[in-house]
Amino acid sequence: MLKFLLKKLGVLLPTFFGVTLVAFIFIRLLPGDPVLLLAGERGMTEERHAQLMAEFGFDRPVLEQYVTYVGNLVQGDLGKSIITKKPVTEEFFTLFPATLELSFCAILIAVFFGLPAGMIAATRRGSAFDHSVMAGALTGYSMPIFWWGLLLIILFSGTLGWTPVSGRISLLYYFEPVTGFMLIDSLLSGQSGAFSSALSHLILPSIVLATIPLAVIARQTRSAMLEVLGEDYVRTAKAKGLGPGRVIGIHALRNAMIPVITVIGLQVGVLFAGAILTETIFSWPGIGKWMVDSIFRRDYPSVQGGLLLIAAVVMLVNLVVDLLYGLVNPQIRHTD
Amino acid sequence: MSEASSIQDTLDTRAGGRMALLSEFWSYFSENRGAVMGLVFFVCIVLIAIFADFIAPHAPNHQYREAFLQPPFWQDGGSLRFPLGTDAVGRDLLSRLIYGSRFSLFIGCIVVSVSLFVGIFLGLCAGFFRGKVDTVIMRIMDVVLAFPSLLLALVLVALLGPSLINAMIAIAIVQQPHYVRLTRAAVMGEMTKDYVTAARVIGVKRLRLMFVTILPNCMAPLIVQAALSFSTAILDAAALGFLGMGAQPPTPEWGTMLAEAREFILRAWWVVTFPGLSILFTVLAINLMGDGLRDALDPKLKRS
Numbered sequence: 001m002l003k004f005l006l007k008k009l010g011v012l013l014p015t016f017f018g019v020t021l022v023a024f025i026f027i028r029l030l031p032g033d034p035v036l037l038l039a040g041e042r043g044m045t046e047e048r049h050a051q052l053m054a055e056f057g058f059d060r061p062v063l064e065q066y067v068t069y070v071g072n073l074v075q076g077d078l079g080k081s082i083i084t085k086k087p088v089t090e091e092f093f094t095l096f097p098a099t100l101e102l103s104f105c106a107i108l109i110a111v112f113f114g115l116p117a118g119m120i121a122a123t124r125r126g127s128a129f130d131h132s133v134m135a136g137a138l139t140g141y142s143m144p145i146f147w148w149g150l151l152l153i154i155l156f157s158g159t160l161g162w163t164p165v166s167g168r169i170s171l172l173y174y175f176e177p178v179t180g181f182m183l184i185d186s187l188l189s190g191q192s193g194a195f196s197s198a199l200s201h202l203i204l205p206s207i208v209l210a211t212i213p214l215a216v217i218a219r220q221t222r223s224a225m226l227e228v229l230g231e232d233y234v235r236t237a238k239a240k241g242l243g244p245g246r247v248i249g250i251h252a253l254r255n256a257m258i259p260v261i262t263v264i265g266l267q268v269g270v271l272f273a274g275a276i277l278t279e280t281i282f283s284w285p286g287i288g289k290w291m292v293d294s295i296f297r298r299d300y301p302s303v304q305g306g307l308l309l310i311a312a313v314v315m316l317v318n319l320v321v322d323l324l325y326g327l328v329n330p331q332i333r334h335t336d
Numbered sequence: 337m338s339e340a341s342s343i344q345d346t347l348d349t350r351a352g353g354r355m356a357l358l359s360e361f362w363s364y365f366s367e368n369r370g371a372v373m374g375l376v377f378f379v380c381i382v383l384i385a386i387f388a389d390f391i392a393p394h395a396p397n398h399q400y401r402e403a404f405l406q407p408p409f410w411q412d413g414g415s416l417r418f419p420l421g422t423d424a425v426g427r428d429l430l431s432r433l434i435y436g437s438r439f440s441l442f443i444g445c446i447v448v449s450v451s452l453f454v455g456i457f458l459g460l461c462a463g464f465f466r467g468k469v470d471t472v473i474m475r476i477m478d479v480v481l482a483f484p485s486l487l488l489a490l491v492l493v494a495l496l497g498p499s500l501i502n503a504m505i506a507i508a509i510v511q512q513p514h515y516v517r518l519t520r521a522a523v524m525g526e527m528t529k530d531y532v533t534a535a536r537v538i539g540v541k542r543l544r545l546m547f548v549t550i551l552p553n554c555m556a557p558l559i560v561q562a563a564l565s566f567s568t569a570i571l572d573a574a575a576l577g578f579l580g581m582g583a584q585p586p587t588p589e590w591g592t593m594l595a596e597a598r599e600f601i602l603r604a605w606w607v608v609t610f611p612g613l614s615i616l617f618t619v620l621a622i623n624l625m626g627d628g629l630r631d632a633l634d635p636k637l638k639r640s
Contacts, residue, residue, distance in 0.1 A: 011478065014475050014478075015475065015478040015479055015482055016482075018475060018476065018478070018479030018482075019479055019482050019483075021479075022479060022483075026491065026495065029495055030494075030495060031497075138370075138620065138623055138624065138627070139616070139620060141623060142567065142571075142616060142619040142620040142623050143616060144571055144574055144575065144578075144591070144594075144612055144615045144616060144619070146574075146575055146578045146591075146594065147578075147594055147608070147611070147612030147615065147616070148612075150594070150598065150601050150608050150612070151608070151609070151612065153601060154601050154602065154605055154608065158601070158602045269483075269484045269485070270484070272484035272487060273484040273485055273486035273487060274486075276484075276486055276487060276490065276579075277486070277575055277578070277579070280579065291487065291490070292490070292579060295490060295491070295494045295581075296580075303491060303494065307483065307487070307491055310483070310484065310487060311482045311483050314482060314483070314484060315482050
């Protein structure tokens with residue numbers, strides 16, 4: 001297992017190196033003077049320009065600049081936001097729990113509905129249920145989720161008036177963040193109605209963000225299940241006289257889960273991409289909206305730092321998924 | 337039998353074989369009702385895009401000052417003059433949707449052809465030469481894959497400046513790794529086969545070996561990927577347009593239309609609903625086709 005971990009790290013580290021290079025080059029490829037872009041000051045005098053140039057290190061050789069950049073990076077210094085003047089890492093980790101909470105709820109919804117739907121569809125192959133699951137999954141997979149979000153707002157917020165349109169919690173409630181997760185913090189605050197307010201804000205964005213992972217998980221579970229159901233050991237289990245619940249629930253499901261877990265893990269990148277759109281539509285104060293806003297505000301240090309941190313998170317999660325996969329399926333540890 | 341006629345026979349069976357393959361493909365493809373429906377719908381969209389000038393009742397950007405936010409014809413206040421209603425500046429929605437199909441198909445075609453060509457080339461090099469070439473290409477692809485696709489596309493557009501062309505370039509770059517990986521895997525699978533060894537022994541030149549001998553046998557997964565990434569390209573371009581980073585107003589691109597319609601969602605449902613439906617149906621049709629293609633081309637599924 002250690003060898004497996006080292007092998008994975010051996011691929012991951014150069015990739016991360018590449019990611020830092022991308023983030024480093026990004027700010028230098030932008031049209032315009034990088035000093036002006038990074039400082040975000042107007043009407044700069046020439047002395048000030050030279051001073052900042054030295055401060056940011058643009059007067060030194062590119063290689064040295066890169067080494068400095070990585071050096072700062074290792075110490076957790078990703079620069080300061082032009083707009084708020086706060087460190088980018090601080091901004092990122094203040095907003096990160098919001099995205100995490102949203103993504104977590106989305107993946108929960110996706111697994112909770114996607115797994116059983118795929119399983120039942122596989123065991124009743126060709127039935128009306130199977131066809132509707134497949135049709136639904138394909139529709140979900142093809143869904144422009146930014147439009148889907150707007151539709152849900154029209155229906156549930158506009159017409160029915162059930163859910164709020166934006167934000168994480170009603171302005172009526174205020175409490176200091178403890179965990180950063182609104183659902184937990186609202187419970188901890190002890191204010192009546194706070195939890196249901198947080199929940200009602202969370203529900204539509206989670207559904208929107210869950211749509212594509214739900215479709216993918218349902219499809220993947222169905223096909224993994226169908227493959228496993230055709231295996232000899234399932235036939236043997238049936239021949240032994242085991243009931244369908246035991247055959248499907250224990251023998252088949254366990255083996256069908258292996259590819260499904262991988263797919264669930266792979267959805268992390270999809271979730272981040274989805275979060276960009278979902279958070280923008282619902283004004284959800286998370287990383288996705290922050291990135292879009294930073295791009296529009298030309299807050300390039302934030303864009304650069306966010307790009308790097310998001311890639312790091314995605315890579316880390318993929319590593320964990322790979323390791324879990326190796327743990328569940330020893331075969332994978334020994335193949336290329 | 338003379339030599340000439342035997343060669344003629346071989347050629348005949350070759351041509352016949354190709355026809356048989358095609359008809360076999362079609363029989364598998366047409367078995368899948370969804371795929372055929374998708375194909376029919378897709379052909380309709382293509383026809384609409386080609387003949388937009390004749391079908392659309394109005395010019396896409398003409399503003400009718402007397403008809404702001406007019407509802408569709410079946411609602412009170414709607415008229416058949418603007419069958420699906422008008423938008424906030426009095427443009428005919430149906431005409432804009434019809435012209436919008438051109439942009440979506442254009443985006444799909446360009447993105448897929450660019451990423452297909454570059455991806456095949458890089459993947460072929462990686463799988464054929466292995467070693468350092470392989471490592472360098474694949475590590476670069478890993479880096480691209482480390483970023484969530486839409487985020488990278490967004491940042492690339494921020495770098496290049498928001499426009500439809502730049503959005504297409506960004507999406508093509510983001511989709512690249514999938515083609516490279518698929519091609520590389522397929523090439524590596526083919527390289528171990530006897531016919532490649534045989535071709536080498538005869539002394540077939542390297543480029544010919546790569547592009548003429550091996551590549552055609554790797555096409556099946558690539559065709560499927562091309563179909564599926566056609567739909568992803570349309571979705572991503574619409575998403576970029578929606579975020580204001582794709583096609584710019586007043587271009588009647590569906591995602592851009594949605595962005596413009598956003599502030600009217602609670603007042604005029606039609607300006608939001610129809611562009612989204614157009615995206616959904618087009619993407620759905622292409623995905624249905626892609627599924628049919630995969631079932632028809634994937635030999636693993638064929639056997640079962």
